[in-house]
Amino acid sequence: MASKGERLLLGAGQMPARPLPPELRRQEVLRFETARFDLRRAVAEMLRAAPDLGHFDDDGSLERFAGRSELFRSFPARQNLHRRVAASDELLGIYEDLVRQELVPWLQQRLNALGDADPRSFFYQYPPTLRIQPPSGEFKRPHRDAEYGHQIGELNFWMPLTDYSLTQTSLWVESSPDAGDFQALAIDYGEIAMFHGTLCQHKVPANTSPYTRVSMDFRIGVGGYFDPSWQLPGIKKVHLRREVRADQ
Template sequence: FFSAIGLMGRGYKRGFDSEVQRDGTHEYVASGRQARKKAKKAKLQKLHAVSEECDNITSPRGLPKSMPPPMNCMDVPTWLDEHRTECIFDYDTTRWPFQDLMQQVLGMGQVDLSTLHKLQLPQDAPICPTLLYAYKINGRALPKSWEPLLLRNNTSKKCLAAFRKSLPFQRFLEVFYAFVREVIVPLCGDPSGVWYQCPPTLRIQMPADKPTGKFHKDADYDRHVPTEINFWIPVTKVWGANTLHIETLPNKGDFHPLEMDYGQMARFNGNQCHHYCVANSTDSTRVSFDLRVIPKSLYRGDHDGHIGDYKTKFAGPGA
């Protein structure tokens, strides 16, 4: 549902390699052999590519023959940039209680989410793959029985499927769908609605000596189009080293941390503006989720209707 809401890292212990794969709602570590095979495949594809560069994190699936070629930057209307300029918005946490819902999703009870890294490990592996991966990046000594869940195999896929079907996650999605319709759509400049990433990406960044991602813009990855708008919603207070760092305009280089409280969200042009995380040197865990949307008037169903690795859903009049 959330990607590991996109966690990436390098330098794992024996049995794990440095590549991180993304699948559905979370990210997890690939084995050394899988990583080397995938890197070789990605290199060959890059040599023969006729479209955009591909990143070694995910190998490109290509554009279906029935779909039109992706838009280029010349096709982006000026009104779109006006509606994806960096801006922070407030929302009503009583109407949209994402913090409470996230506590249920993570199965942690009524705890302060910013203290997740201080809590004792649960007896059983977390049902949420994102939380499991966050423990790994945090440097916690995990039970050996948990490690297979971090690999790309049938066991981890079954756990992901079970997580998506869990009642707390389904409750979260119900509120999320309404939030997109009532809050996100009016901020996108198209009264006819938007197509949006579903499920959103869940991210948990615990204190660690390594960043959980790398410097990038979304256009660097496969199956993204330049008409996307990014929304980033933290459910804990974010600042300094535990938040997202972005530039205000493409290639401007004026990087700065997004500083927000619970009840605020950021809108920005993540497709063209570079962004990244640094090692979380604070004593506070960050929990957030994010999504990408495409205004309906600009949506063409590229990449078999996907935004990145995610399926899309429509929100707007009549939906």
């Protein structure tokens, strides 16, 4: 059965703005300096100060965070986590530095190389989404973010903060819309996968390892291809975002 979001999309007709160039819709992996943008440490510190979310076992590493099991699937628990992220100035500061100093210039360079050097803004999700998936049978069904009101002119960024060789739990993404050829993002801390999650389906399997999976994801809307005033009719909760002008 189609999800509520898919049914809303069918009724919404065209999405706004020019279609994003196909060259930008292909999955890519970007690298960043973890010493400069140490999101893993900032998240661990945030969690250490939030005993209602869980506690650290043993060595205090993020993989050993014994998060409350509802953190992954329960909506109120995820909202509570989201409020913690929204109140974590240090984490948000590092996140914004990474977006503004690394990702936005990289996207602008890609556009320049495609012959589209127009001055533009980028619209990045703020705050980003933190996912904590303790070991359990819970999984995330295949979906595309268009169901949640995201536009074609947005790109998804997904980064693990925990060690994939331990958690063995990652996001599985198809290579193009409805291809169905889901592949796990085999990346580790310091790497970010970019993909077109508005239309490409993605899912997360159950975490059958003894370690907690922690990751961060967000979307960046590309000015000229993204309409900040558009909203999927019927969707109330959209991510908040901030705007930044790119230097040429």
